[in-house]
Amino acid sequence: MENQVKKAEGKLGILIPGLGAVASTLIAGVAAINKGLSKPIGSVSQMSTIRLGKRTENRNPLIKDFVPLAKLSDLVFGGWDIYEDNVYEAASKAKVLEQSQLDQVRETLEAIQPMKAVFDRDYVKNLDGAHVKQGTRRELADAVIEDIKSFKEANGCDRVVVLWCGSTEKYIEDFEGVDVYASLVNFEKGLDEDDKRISPSMIYAYAAIKSGVPFVNGAPHLACDIPALVELAIMAQVAIAGKDFKTGQTLMKTIVAPGLQARALGVSGWFSTNILGNRDGLVLDNPENFRSKEVTKTGVLEDILDAKKSPDLYKDLYHKIRINYYPPHGDNKESWDNIDIFGWLGYKMQIKINFLCRDSILAAPVALDLALFIDLAQRAGLFGIQEWLSFYLKSPQTAPGLPPENDIFKQQIKFQNTLRHIMGEDLITHLGLDYYQELVESMI
Numbered sequence: 001m002e003n004q005v006k007k008a009e010g011k012l013g014i015l016i017p018g019l020g021a022v023a024s025t026l027i028a029g030v031a032a033i034n035k036g037l038s039k040p041i042g043s044v045s046q047m048s049t050i051r052l053g054k055r056t057e058n059r060n061p062l063i064k065d066f067v068p069l070a071k072l073s074d075l076v077f078g079g080w081d082i083y084e085d086n087v088y089e090a091a092s093k094a095k096v097l098e099q100s101q102l103d104q105v106r107e108t109l110e111a112i113q114p115m116k117a118v119f120d121r122d123y124v125k126n127l128d129g130a131h132v133k134q135g136t137r138r139e140l141a142d143a144v145i146e147d148i149k150s151f152k153e154a155n156g157c158d159r160v161v162v163l164w165c166g167s168t169e170k171y172i173e174d175f176e177g178v179d180v181y182a183s184l185v186n187f188e189k190g191l192d193e194d195d196k197r198i199s200p201s202m203i204y205a206y207a208a209i210k211s212g213v214p215f216v217n218g219a220p221h222l223a224c225d226i227p228a229l230v231e232l233a234i235m236a237q238v239a240i241a242g243k244d245f246k247t248g249q250t251l252m253k254t255i256v257a258p259g260l261q262a263r264a265l266g267v268s269g270w271f272s273t274n275i276l277g278n279r280d281g282l283v284l285d286n287p288e289n290f291r292s293k294e295v296t297k298t299g300v301l302e303d304i305l306d307a308k309k310s311p312d313l314y315k316d317l318y319h320k321i322r323i324n325y326y327p328p329h330g331d332n333k334e335s336w337d338n339i340d341i342f343g344w345l346g347y348k349m350q351i352k353i354n355f356l357c358r359d360s361i362l363a364a365p366v367a368l369d370l371a372l373f374i375d376l377a378q379r380a381g382l383f384g385i386q387e388w389l390s391f392y393l394k395s396p397q398t399a400p401g402l403p404p405e406n407d408i409f410k411q412q413i414k415f416q417n418t419l420r421h422i423m424g425e426d427l428i429t430h431l432g433l434d435y436y437q438e439l440v441e442s443m444i
């Protein structure tokens with residue numbers, strides 16, 4: 001497959017609906033790294049190595065040296081927001097990074113002014129910005145297509161990806177039975193008829209895919225994961241992935257739960273609570289928006305600790321998640337997990353995790369990697385749902401009817417093997433019997 005991967009030549013535009021905390025932390029971080037002021041810690045694409053061939057071959061290149069990814073110095077950022085703040089102002093308000101650090105890249109950030117957003121307050125009740133486009137859903141989709149085209153031309157980009165970092169939209173119940181989502185024909189009719197069941201994020205996703213531009217959804221609501229847009233992605237041969245950046249508490253959950261499951265330890269309860277004071281927390285303070293998050297956060301455990309496969313260990317698992325808006329903490333989310341487990345002969349034990357994390361510090365490298373890898377997928381001719389990127393996502397989009405894999409270690413194997421596959425390297429099964437066969441043969 002290696003020969004089929006187009007080179008990452010020229011500039012890659014990263015267009016972001018939602019220039020808030022995550023997006024501004026990502027953009028400021030890339031600017032600081034490009035100036036040599038910092039390092040891309042937490043970015044697997046930039047910092048991690050990948051093993052190639054046998055363990056004895058000692059081939060462990062950095063991933064960025066192994067696969068042809070866009071260079072950080074070739075990235076150009078832009079986006080949309082319902083507020084007019086440029087990225088310097090947005091980052092200053094988000095208070096994730098120190099002001100002195102932002103000032104070092106002020107010029108770059110100030111130059112990024114958001115385009116007018118596609119917004120419908122019915123989907124995000126707790127926000128009310130005026131920097132929004134007017135028109136029917138069809139007109140809005142056409143306007144975003146035009147935005148993408150003009151941005152690409154104005155910035156001399158070779159390629160563009162769209163990465164949703166906007167607020168969490170309200171939860172949509174039973175979307176599978178909704179006609180307007182069911183097929184591309186219905187969806188396009190819905191755009192023409194200004195059907196309110198089409199959310200703003202679906203309009204951005206449609207516009208991106210229609211423009212031949214890959215789309216990633218970093219939030220927990222529906223966007224590119226409705227049948228109509230999966231159909232469009234396949235027809236247009238465009239890569240898509242979602243949803244919800246895997247950071248913070250869920251990252252911890254998908255690290256700890258596979259370990260307990262791997263050692264056949266029982267789990268009877270997992271209570272997770274969070275306090276969070278940023279704008280994301282404010283949006284999630286609304287029950288309809290919280291429901292989107294609750295669903296993506298809940299699914300991971302039920303999948304890893306599967307009561308159907310192991311009833312003796314997980315049939316009584318009680319899983320509860322709470323998120324409380326608490327302004328004094330800002331972006332510094334604090335989470336507590338109480339895990340009730342049991343071992344040999346059913347004896348009970350407890351694990352307590354108190355994670356004092358920084359939400360956007362964890363999310364920014366994930367957002368960066370998703371943008372770089374979805375661009376790689378597109379250049380490698382991989383289109384439609386990119387499940388191998390589930391390594392970065394809380395609620396991985398999969399083929400219809402295919403259960404997602406939430407265990408981060410299995411996701412990592414899939415992710416690394418996909419990179420090896422793209423580059424024509426042998427896949428690694430970790431069987432390793434050949435080393436011992438060689439040893440035995442050397443002794444007889």
Ligand SMILES: NC(=O)c1ccc[n+]([C@@H]2O[C@H](COP(=O)([O-])OP(=O)(O)OC[C@H]3O[C@@H](n4cnc5c(N)ncnc54)[C@H](O)[C@@H]3O)[C@@H](O)[C@H]2O)c1
Pocket residue numbers: 017018019020021022023080081082083094117118119120124127129164165166167168169200201218219220244245246247248278279280359360362363
């Ligand atoms: N930070 C994390 O660790 C993390 C993890 C997983 C998912 N997320 C998700 O990422 C998203 C961004 O998080 P954040 O902390 O940056 O939030 P934020 O509130 O700081 O930023 C979101 C921005 O989106 C804008 N926006 C809302 N609707 C829009 C629209 N229709 N078009 C354009 N802009 C729009 C808002 O005005 C805001 O500036 C949220 O949905 C959040 O749930 C974040």
